[in-house]
Amino acid sequence: MISFLRNKYLCENIFNMISETDFITNHYSTEINHGSSTWSAPSNIALVKYWGKKENQIPANPSISFTLKNCKTITKLSYSKKEDTANFSFDLLFEGKPKEDFKPKIQKFLDRIETYCPYLKNYHFTIDTENTFPHSSGIASSASGMAALAMNIMGLEKELCPSITDEFFYQKASFLARLGSGSACRSINGSIVVWGTHNEILGSSNLFGVEFPTLIHPNFNNYQDTILLVDKGKKQVSSTVGHDLMHNHPFAEQRFLQAPQNLSRIKSILETGNIEGFIKIVESEALTLHAMMLTSMPYFILMKPNTLEILNKIWEFRNRTKIPVCFTLDAGANVHVLYPENVLVETLQFIKDELVGYCQNGQYICDEIGFGSELIIDN
Numbered sequence: 001m002i003s004f005l006r007n008k009y010l011c012e013n014i015f016n017m018i019s020e021t022d023f024i025t026n027h028y029s030t031e032i033n034h035g036s037s038t039w040s041a042p043s044n045i046a047l048v049k050y051w052g053k054k055e056n057q058i059p060a061n062p063s064i065s066f067t068l069k070n071c072k073t074i075t076k077l078s079y080s081k082k083e084d085t086a087n088f089s090f091d092l093l094f095e096g097k098p099k100e101d102f103k104p105k106i107q108k109f110l111d112r113i114e115t116y117c118p119y120l121k122n123y124h125f126t127i128d129t130e131n132t133f134p135h136s137s138g139i140a141s142s143a144s145g146m147a148a149l150a151m152n153i154m155g156l157e158k159e160l161c162p163s164i165t166d167e168f169f170y171q172k173a174s175f176l177a178r179l180g181s182g183s184a185c186r187s188i189n190g191s192i193v194v195w196g197t198h199n200e201i202l203g204s205s206n207l208f209g210v211e212f213p214t215l216i217h218p219n220f221n222n223y224q225d226t227i228l229l230v231d232k233g234k235k236q237v238s239s240t241v242g243h244d245l246m247h248n249h250p251f252a253e254q255r256f257l258q259a260p261q262n263l264s265r266i267k268s269i270l271e272t273g274n275i276e277g278f279i280k281i282v283e284s285e286a287l288t289l290h291a292m293m294l295t296s297m298p299y300f301i302l303m304k305p306n307t308l309e310i311l312n313k314i315w316e317f318r319n320r321t322k323i324p325v326c327f328t329l330d331a332g333a334n335v336h337v338l339y340p341e342n343v344l345v346e347t348l349q350f351i352k353d354e355l356v357g358y359c360q361n362g363q364y365i366c367d368e369i370g371f372g373s374e375l376i377i378d379n
């Protein structure tokens with residue numbers, strides 16, 4: 001029987017048959033009265049971008065990202081049983097102080113995941129969260145924030161259903177995080193994560209992120225990401241609105257064909273260690289993401305003049321020195337400078353000499369590929 005179940009699971013995994021209903025938890029103990037846990041989850045940076053989605057946070061194309069190491073959210077979730085089970089009840093603290101304006105996003109997240117975690121209304125929660133990166137640095141905290149919260153919720157679920165496997169634990173955490181913020185599903189595990197069905201990535205799914213399944217070439221070990229903070233203000237157009245503008249976008253169809261092709265290419269690049277090929281795909285993906293924004297209706301620009309100055313400086317430096325430094329961009333003006341660990345000294349010197357002047361208050365963050373979420377405290 002066990003081997004039949006294992007085979008069934010394998011088949012489902014290979015043929016990507018895991019469905020939403022597999023994540024509904026029906027049987028759980030009601031014995032746990034209170035407790036708390038603290039998890040950290042990192043940010044991630046996409047190499048092939050997710051831009052455009054279908055209903056229920058299903059991506060319009062597959063994406064792949066580096067999980068980061070230093071840019072993290074650390075969240076403590078405390079829970080205690082309550083009498084009234086009709087509504088969600090929670091307090092939200094950011095760096096130890098109440099933060100009312102974060103609450104609607106959390107409320108929406110809880111509404112979305114309730115079907116899968118029906119025990120949530122039995123508890124009052126205190127969510128105490130902080131980031132390792134500076135507040136309003138223009139670095140999106142939604143991916144790391146939703147991932148850290150999802151890990152804590154799975155911590156509670158594990159208390160209520162001790163028999164769940166580690167595989168289910170992490171897969172469901174990614175599934176829940178996705179419902180909070182799409183790219184958050186790539187912040188559960190490290191070091192390279194694929195989200196979205198792709199015929200060359202075993203077990204890939206639109207419902208959750210999976211670790212890149214094959215061996216990565218040592219050229220990409222400890223790959224560096226120095227994040228240049230060009231503009232720390234609030235974005236004029238949110239990601240939610242941006243994704244939405246991919247409906248009826250004149251180039252959407254073409255883009256949704258290009259992304260899986262780029263993912264195929266980057267898969268073999270990561271396996272063979274072809275850094276030149278890596279640079280081409282990654283920079284093209286960054287500019288394509290912003291090209292989609294420029295050609296939306298209404299159109300918008302998230303890059304700033306200093307973003308372009310930095311891109312030109314990177315090209316100039318690369319041409320001059322042959323040091324394989326490249327950039328990628330998120331949905332914002334900040335620039336992620338990506339480079340192999342063996343050119344760290346020269347690249348940091350270049351950043352200090354030539355790029356820091358384009359950063360707001362000269363600020364930048366040194367990060368690198370990391371390993372995903374971590375349990376900090378389990379009570």
Ligand code: PMV
Pocket residue numbers: 045046048049050051063140142181182183184239240243289330331
């Ligand atoms: O997860 P969201 O809805 O914030 O969208 C993120 C989209 C990009 O960061 C621009 C690309 C990506 O794949 O992370």
